[in-house]
Amino acid sequence: MQRIKCIIAYDGSQFSGYQIQPNKRTVQGELEKALMKLHKGEMTKVYASGRTDAGVHAKGQVIHFDSALSIPAERWAVALNSLLPDEIAIFEVEQVEPSFHARFDVEAKEYRYFVYTGKLRDPFQRNFAYHYPYPLNLQAMQEASECLIGTHDFTSFCSAKTEVEDRIREIREIEIVETDGRLMFRFVGNGFLYNMVRIMVGTLLQVGSGDISPQEIPAILEKKDRTYAGKTAPPQGLYLWQVYYEKKL
Amino acid sequence: MQRIKCIIAYDGSQFSGYQIQPNKRTVQGELEKALMKLHKGEMTKVYASGRTDAGVHAKGQVIHFDSALSIPAERWAVALNSLLPDEIAIFEVEQVEPSFHARFDVEAKEYRYFVYTGKLRDPFQRNFAYHYPYPLNLQAMQEASECLIGTHDFTSFCSAKTEVEDRIREIREIEIVETDGRLMFRFVGNGFLYNMVRIMVGTLLQVGSGDISPQEIPAILEKKDRTYAGKTAPPQGLYLWQVYYEKKL
Structure with a gap:
């Protein structure tokens, strides 16, 4: 074998x-x-x-x-x-080695989420990015993202259907960059709960739109209640980008 | 109206x-x-x-x-x-103006064709570029493309099913450039026959692979017979890029 x-x-x-x-x-x-x-x-x-x-x-x-x-x-x-x-x-x-396990040995994962911010829809991106044609305050989003970095109980940022008991995860990096008409969100963490990246992106977009202020993020985390965070961003913008098995970070 | x-x-x-x-x-x-x-x-x-x-x-x-x-x-x-x-x-x-006609008033068209040259297939490009993972001689392709520029009878470079009688067309520009793991072919001309761009690309790829030499192109045009040109490249790499209605070129 x-x-x-x-x-x-x-x-x-x-x-x-x-x-x-x-x-x-x-x-x-x-x-x-x-x-x-x-x-x-x-x-x-x-x-x-x-x-x-x-x-x-x-x-x-x-x-x-x-x-x-x-x-x-x-x-x-x-x-x-x-x-x-x-x-x-x-x-x-x-x-x-026969002891290697794709799930149990994961040290960290990187997800990326792409948002297409052009005014008019782009048929070539419909399955590959979320179309969000509204003005965004990138600086506010970056400020908010910094509150998510670190070790937190992410209950507010996972689907209410999540069955896992331990919702403490460590987010090591969040990067938000603009690249040719798209916004790229990059998340590196030791683990992600169900819908966690999509809820973080949805919340950060609401911060960018001014619906949520960056200062509210710590309180949302504190609540440990999904209803306090923002919307779940749709699936088509999300990519499982890389899985790390050794501590390279 | x-x-x-x-x-x-x-x-x-x-x-x-x-x-x-x-x-x-x-x-x-x-x-x-x-x-x-x-x-x-x-x-x-x-x-x-x-x-x-x-x-x-x-x-x-x-x-x-x-x-x-x-x-x-x-x-x-x-x-x-x-x-x-x-x-x-x-x-x-x-x-x-009511006299404008999208088809009859065309002065020129630009088509682009994308070839993905990576060794392994890329699921994200399967509908948007032709996967051709073989070594290509770009210089030979460029030499061959120059023989296609100008006013020619393109019978050899259109589908045998073409019903149009007048197969004389003017190609004004052909550009072949490498951009991040893809080859982009750009064609500007006053009109294109049925399958013409795909047959030109298929032929140029065969030039790039060494199956056809650039020097053979004028003879292939001369033959006015579809069977002398190369293969028809598949549809997914082809984009109608722009239509010109005024002489801007």
Whole structure:
């Protein structure tokens, strides 16, 4: 048995999210279908660093699986890509120690969120950025983002449906930059709760619009109640950008 | 009656081309459906600068139509965009002389074609660029492109199905540039025959790969036979970029 780690990218717009679900087209479903073909009908379970929701993209999702096939690492990408739909690409494959686990060994993750701020809609960005054509105060957003950096209980910034008990997470970096007509939000943290990035972005956009002042952020965190934070930004702007397994930060 | 000229953009990936066809989703079909809603069920025919094939995009397609509605030019875009699918955007509207015709008055057109040359496929470019992961000799391609500039009979570079008799066209500019992992082909000409840009790109890629030498291009033009030119590049890399109505070139 070999444990295989892959870095994959996918365009999430036509998937019902990462995680396998009956009668839905999912990234995990497509990966396991491809592996089943390679393994002559035998099921191979795939483990990812975490799920992504419907419409959310990945530039650097990490998965692992075990295989008895003796394919050299560099051939795995070619074999899998030929069996996968064009919306998923395997771009790095590595044989790892059997103790490696794509989810449990995560040290940190980077998410990016793109907002298209042009006045008129852009058909080419509809699945890849959130169209928010309103004036934004970038400085206020940056001030607010600084209040989110650090170790906090993020209950106010996760879906009310979150079942995880421990909502304390450490956000190490938040960067907000303007790049050719788009706003890029970059988040690095040791872990993210359900909808956490999208709620932080939605809240920061409301700060940028003047609905919420940067000074309110610490109080919103204090409340530990989802209803105090801003809206959940839509999925199409979100990308799981990179997963870190060693403390590189 | 007002004659309205619009500049529109569309992501062609989910359309069966520009031109209306029964039981197919087309750009013209969506435009006329939106106009029918605005005109309380009355049919309004839309005229475009030309068709685009299934999968081909537009950044600056031009259309015109006539309307008895007294909507100021700046409100037309808002009204139409609200009735159109996200894949189509009206981004400039102007009331024009009743003698203006989106197709007959064309002075020149600009097309661009994007080739993604990365080794591994990129899920985010699958509908927006042609993936050609082979080494290319850019200088040979540029040499070959110079032989296509000028006024020629382009019979060898149009689909064998072309019904137009006069295949003489003037290509004013061809530019091939490398920009962040992509190759961009830019064509400006007074008119383009059916599949002409895609056949020129397909041929230039074969020049870049060494299958065809730049010196063969004049002979291929001379033959006036489609079978002598290279392959037809796929639609997803092609964009109708701009339509010129005055001699600006």
